[in-house]
Amino acid sequence: MRHILSILIENEPGALSRVVGLFSARGYNIDSLSVATTEDTTMSRMTIVTHGSDEVIEQITKQLNKLIEVIKVVDLTDGNHIERELMLVKVRAAGKDRDEMKRMADIFRGRILDVTDRSYTVELTGDSDKLDAFIAAIEPGVILETVRTGASGIGRGERILKI
């Protein structure tokens, strides 16, 4: 099962490597990881997308909580949540592909950020499935480059992760 873990952690040097080291040392999976400081710059918020059985996810959560610098861990997939990821895709856009690419970007509510006579750079946000769908929808041969941030997540409504 896919899980999205949100982690509040002290914004200290090396804190990220403790989290990443824990995953590799204990053989857990990281599908994606995104991190940045919060409105309180002494803290960072991390979103880790991982997968595993219920037992494994329980262990991951407990082991993360054991790290001295981790303040809070929440499994967003336990409740309603919003998930967004940003992707930049550089595609070949010349000749007959040019109009088609524009149309595809529009369908996926993407924005074209950069244009040359041979390429577009498209910005897309959405949940990870949507970004996957865009990649699947366009001709593989026209993709020049992709870069994704990994998912960021937040609980819906009154569900708040704060100290």
Place this chain on the structure above:
Amino acid sequence: MSVTPNVHGQPQLTGAEIVVRCLAEEQVEFVFGYPGGAVLNIYDEVFKQDKFRHVLVRHEQAAVHAADAYSRSSNKIGVCLVTSGPGLTNAVTGIATAHMDSIPLIIISGQVPTHAIGQDAFQECDTVGITRPCVKHNFLVKDVRDLAATFKKAFYIATTGRPGPVLIDIPKDVTAASCRFEYPKDVTMRSYNPGGKGHSGQIKKAAQLLLDAKRPMIYAGGGVVLNDASAALVKLVRMLGAPVTTTLMGLGGYPGNDAQYLGMPGMHGTYEANQAMQDCDVLLAVGARFDDRVIGNPSHFYREDRKIIHVDIDPSSISKRVRVDVPIVGYVKDVLTEMIGVLEASGKRPDAAALTAWWTRIKEWQSRNCLKYKASSDVIKPQFVVQKLFELTGGDAFITSDVGQHQMWAAQYYRFDKPRRWINSGGLGTMGVGLPYAMGVQLANPDATVACITGEASIQMCIQELSTCRQYHIPVKIINLNNRYLGMVRQWQEFFYGNRYAESYVDALPDFAKLAEAYGHRGLRIERPGDVEGALREALQQKEKLVFLDFITDQTENVYPMIPGGKGLTEMILAEEL
């Protein structure tokens, strides 16, 4: 201590002075260490102070082991001090050993100056990176103004919750820089709130399960020893009338000579302890972690009709290898005390008829006499040496061991009656700990008898510490069970590798008695069973001297019972079956 006023007239201390002051504030008695370039400023302050004694080891690994054993054998905290680069990498084995057994420990390491970090400087290594997976926490202090608060945090983290080693890495320029010193009175960390009280509802539920049990069993681990919960455990076990087993790490946590005690469980545990672990209907696990050496194969261990209650300070130990029915997170001593209160208040008693029937079965298992071995009048049996040592010391000595067959014989045949008397590397299984462990134990308990039960292979992994023992007059007794084999490796090769003894025979051994004499100690070689008792008596009488007893033992003796790897608790090989 030199105090230089700054422009504002406030006294300023150097980082090195602050280190020494912090250790004094924490009432540290001993620092085990080894000097080097990056810690010279600190050593200069060690020279000038008289608050603690420094013990100069002969290898940094031994500094950590000695500090670790100092913690294990007392309720104080061991401290060690090593230099950067190789000083630290030599210490890593010791740190990992302490970490696996949850031993509180402070490691101070020197680092190259901050401006040189990352430049591949002389004796530089990424200390925080190297030690990260084998410490409870570590710090790199880049600003002298953070030093005192870091020490306060380090001691707090090491000793609270599930204890563990904490490392403080200090660049050389930080030890030279100065600032005003003030040791924090207390520490609060929003990200670290250890402990907490066990959930009262869960404790009530557990008490009821234990009262209703027909075949209760109590399984206690190192957490009982670490949290000084022995008295509470004994009281609870007596109230319940249940059998109890203690793991390798828990030995002494329950009196080894008590009628309700079944011995150690696991790979080399007793027949009765393993059978009872498997067949009980309610298992109370206290400060233990269902380790692979304790329960064997988890799927074989699983029984649908058995309820498990698990008390531990570390939530991640619960339901890690075995699913439990009643988890209770808290300090084991507090939880057991509350459980006793609940049982007392309930006015209920366990089911006497069921207990009688349960004990009848247990007595049948005990009648197998699984620790019986063939006595010999020609060759010294290693078990016999441990038994004699137990008799002569009245079970009251501190025993350290290394790793292998001798460790298991020590655990099986020395019946520990008190906690913190059995000092060994349970989790990591580190050969070489025995002698430095004995040093740390003896310094923490200067009047006690301290014996190191070891083998000719393990002892050689830290034998240089005979020199440290000479310098500081540490009169430990070394019981070398010398079978000229890496005994446990040889045993596995005999059982599982068709008697192909690959590299497990130890050739070209030194004359250990002469070697001990060369270091200025007393050394004896004992070859006949009839001489065992006399040699042990002589060693024990020499209160002021280290005595090295080299017992030439049966070469092919095996440790029984044994559960082969991957097998279940009831699939033991017993000596009588061979």
